[in-house]
Amino acid sequence: MHLEKVLIGSLLGLAIPTTAHIIATEEVPLIGPSFISNFDPSNSKAIGNAKKAFPGLIDQLFESGKLNRTELAFTIDVYSAATNDSIFQYSHVGKSMEKTLTTGELNDNTIARIGSVTKMFTVYAIIAKAGMGIFSDPVTKYLPELKSTSNSSTRSPLDGIDWDDITVGALAEQQAGTGGIMDYIDEKDPTHYEVEDLLTFFREKRLPVVAPYHSAIYSDGGFAILGQVLAKLSGKSVPDAFEDILWKPLGMNSTSTTVPKGSDINAMDRARLGLGLKTSWGQDLEIVASTGSIYSSTADLRRAGLSILNSELLSGPTTSQWMKPRSGTGSLVELVGAPWEISRLEIPATPGSNRTRISDLYIKGGGNRDYTAIFALSPDQGIGYSILVGGPPEEATPARWPLRDLVGETFIPAAEYAAAENAYRNLAGTFVDQSGSGSNITLTVDRGHAGLGVKSLWLDGKDNRNGTHVRLFPTGLNSISKSLSSLYKKEGSMRIAHRSVSPMSPIESRADVEGGHGGLFDKSFTWMDVDSDGGEDLFILNLKDGEVDSVEYPLFDLVMKRVK
Numbered sequence: 001m002h003l004e005k006v007l008i009g010s011l012l013g014l015a016i017p018t019t020a021h022i023i024a025t026e027e028v029p030l031i032g033p034s035f036i037s038n039f040d041p042s043n044s045k046a047i048g049n050a051k052k053a054f055p056g057l058i059d060q061l062f063e064s065g066k067l068n069r070t071e072l073a074f075t076i077d078v079y080s081a082a083t084n085d086s087i088f089q090y091s092h093v094g095k096s097m098e099k100t101l102t103t104g105e106l107n108d109n110t111i112a113r114i115g116s117v118t119k120m121f122t123v124y125a126i127i128a129k130a131g132m133g134i135f136s137d138p139v140t141k142y143l144p145e146l147k148s149t150s151n152s153s154t155r156s157p158l159d160g161i162d163w164d165d166i167t168v169g170a171l172a173e174q175q176a177g178t179g180g181i182m183d184y185i186d187e188k189d190p191t192h193y194e195v196e197d198l199l200t201f202f203r204e205k206r207l208p209v210v211a212p213y214h215s216a217i218y219s220d221g222g223f224a225i226l227g228q229v230l231a232k233l234s235g236k237s238v239p240d241a242f243e244d245i246l247w248k249p250l251g252m253n254s255t256s257t258t259v260p261k262g263s264d265i266n267a268m269d270r271a272r273l274g275l276g277l278k279t280s281w282g283q284d285l286e287i288v289a290s291t292g293s294i295y296s297s298t299a300d301l302r303r304a305g306l307s308i309l310n311s312e313l314l315s316g317p318t319t320s321q322w323m324k325p326r327s328g329t330g331s332l333v334e335l336v337g338a339p340w341e342i343s344r345l346e347i348p349a350t351p352g353s354n355r356t357r358i359s360d361l362y363i364k365g366g367g368n369r370d371y372t373a374i375f376a377l378s379p380d381q382g383i384g385y386s387i388l389v390g391g392p393p394e395e396a397t398p399a400r401w402p403l404r405d406l407v408g409e410t411f412i413p414a415a416e417y418a419a420a421e422n423a424y425r426n427l428a429g430t431f432v433d434q435s436g437s438g439s440n441i442t443l444t445v446d447r448g449h450a451g452l453g454v455k456s457l458w459l460d461g462k463d464n465r466n467g468t469h470v471r472l473f474p475t476g477l478n479s480i481s482k483s484l485s486s487l488y489k490k491e492g493s494m495r496i497a498h499r500s501v502s503p504m505s506p507i508e509s510r511a512d513v514e515g516g517h518g519g520l521f522d523k524s525f526t527w528m529d530v531d532s533d534g535g536e537d538l539f540i541l542n543l544k545d546g547e548v549d550s551v552e553y554p555l556f557d558l559v560m561k562r563v564k
């Protein structure tokens with residue numbers, strides 16, 4: 001198959017949803033990456049095409065009125081953990097926003113507000129300080145002030161929150177039913193927000209929104225409380241805890257919970273438009289520092305994103321535990337993490353194919369009225385992106401969504417295609433046992449299928465071919481390190497474990513919602529069958545500077561060297 005040609009031609013229809021009808025791959029893949037990402041995507045044709053196409057696609061958003069050209073300013077950064085650097089940057093400054101730029105320029109170091117992206121940092125800091133174990137602790141372990149007062153034990157569950165039932169994890173996962181914060185803020189004298197008052201309010205007055213773990217319901221109030229958990233854990237104020245646990249170790253020098261001060265600040269400062277209290281710039285309340293306060297730049301958000309993808313502050317296993325769905329929503333494509341907003345993307349399994357596989361994009365969105373932001377990480381391909389938006393609230397608030405969608409729909413499939421492109425060049429091939437046993441394996445990249453294909457497998461001269469449906473998937477296990485940065489390391493030698501998946505023949509039709517005729521249920525059992533036959537499905541790819549040099553089949557003690 002002329003995959004090369006497909007790879008080059010396939011990006012034309014990129015941002016137009018390629019999947020008017022979802023037709024999932026015939027066989028159910030394992031969740032996680034389709035191919036390893038130990039290569040530099042910035043040299044790929046797919047990313048190159050995406051970069052070329054992007055300005056025209058943004059223009060379409062202006063033309064269609066989805067983005068207001070004159071009123072908005074925004075900056076976009078797409079980066080890769082294989083290079084620890086940007087692979088694409090784009091910015092736009094509308095006429096009405098020119099005056100807000102303190103340096104006259106909007107760039108990677110320009111500071112804006114990120115609103116509720118703050119919540120991701122609150123959870124990041126708590127996990128970095130205390131580990132994931134803290135998720136099972138009741139909040140009252142850290143904030144005993146929230147414990148029910150004597151007569152509230154007879155209180156109806158409708159009339160107040162029983163904080164002994166609320167865990168740190170429930171708050172982090174937006175599953176505590178703890179509601180908003182505006183009623184507390186509005187009730188108070190704006191010059192006096194005391195932690196004690198906050199806790200009293202949430203103990204006595206806050207009506208629960210849903211029962212604990214009933215379902216995910218977004219909660220600004222919960223994140224204000226979570227900030228106090230962070231403060232208690234670190235023995236510091238929330239701003240100081242952020243500084244110590246995150247900003248300093250990560251070199252995020254342009255990030256803060258209060259407005260940056262100084263004459264040489266590079267900022268998008270809407271107070272310069274004489275808006276008074278109509279801008280959120282400079283309106284800082286320490287009591288909500290953990291829920292929606294942070295000022296940052298795309299350069300700093302890239303540092304944060306790379307630190308997560310590379311598991312710099314948290315261990316690899318802890319990072320992977322954190323980056324998992326913990327709840328769902330009423331939509332199949334929107335899951336909820338801690339506090340990730342996870343978009344389950346159906347993307348073409350290979351370039352130009354109408355067969356799709358799912359890839360989870362970990363997002364936190366945010367807004368402070370006239371500033372909005374998106375922070376997104378795609379562990380499958382080792383890329384991330386950030387978007388900072390400024391403009392009048394009625395423009396800036398909705399603008400983040402078409403921007404989130406456009407960057408995601410352009411660069412996530414492009415990164416996926418880049419991985420397929422790399423797999424075709426550097427992973428696929430024929431590998432032969434040099435001892436003359438008559439054993440060899442041929443690995444392929446096949447249109448419309450996720451993972452590497454096992455086109456043929458000969459063992460001691462015997463055909464062990466299992467058909468085109470045998471697919472190999474990376475397992476996240478490699479010989480050099482448990483750090484997630486090894487998933488994106490493009491140089492040096494390493495052994496990378498893969499498992500093969502081979503569905504029963506004939507393959508069951510996929511569920512209706514996935515484009516099949518299988519009704520409501522999945523009947524593949526793919527993830528249950530792995531390793532059920534004594535390691536018969538384990539293959540180890542030996543990578544040298546990104547290219548597979550040999551394939552090990554441990555069950556048969558075989559090492560097969562690349563012949564082409």
Ligand SMILES: *[C@@H]1O[C@H](CO)[C@@H](O)[C@H](O)[C@H]1NC(C)=O
Nearest residue numbers: 062065067068069070071395
């Ligand atoms: C952009 O906003 C300005 C000011 O509100 C308005 O006059 C203009 O019509 C808007 N443009 C578009 C394309 O919506």
Ligand SMILES: *[C@@H]1O[C@H](CO)[C@@H](O)[C@H](O)[C@H]1NC(C)=O
Nearest residue numbers: 081082083084310312485489
């Ligand atoms: C990227 O950063 C990680 C973590 O610091 C490091 O392990 C890795 O080697 C870096 N990769 C490159 C290409 O610099």
Ligand SMILES: *[C@@H]1O[C@H](CO)[C@@H](O)[C@H](O)[C@H]1NC(C)=O
Nearest residue numbers: 149150151152153154155204
């Ligand atoms: C419960 O306590 C509150 C104040 O803490 C008090 O006003 C109320 O009368 C008490 N209710 C009962 C039934 O004891």
Ligand SMILES: *[C@@H]1O[C@H](CO)[C@@H](O)[C@H](O)[C@H]1NC(C)=O
Nearest residue numbers: 248250251252253254299303
């Ligand atoms: C942040 O500031 C420290 C101290 O001034 C400096 O050593 C470091 O290089 C800065 N980091 C970045 C990423 O600019």
Ligand SMILES: *[C@@H]1O[C@H](CO)[C@@H](O)[C@H](O)[C@H]1NC(C)=O
Nearest residue numbers: 021023352353354355447448
């Ligand atoms: C999907 O692509 C295949 C191969 O290119 C083609 O044969 C098939 O008609 C397509 N199906 C749909 C529904 O577009």
Ligand SMILES: *[C@@H]1O[C@H](CO)[C@@H](O)[C@H](O)[C@H]1NC(C)=O
Nearest residue numbers: 430432438439440458461462
């Ligand atoms: C693979 O092994 C089979 C059986 O021993 C043999 O016929 C075939 O030529 C081998 N292929 C290669 C590329 O060595």
Ligand SMILES: *[C@@H]1O[C@H](CO)[C@@H](O)[C@H](O)[C@H]1NC(C)=O
Nearest residue numbers: 463464465466500502536537
């Ligand atoms: C492949 O198929 C052969 C022949 O049907 C069978 O003996 C073997 O167990 C299968 N291997 C795998 C890895 O599924």
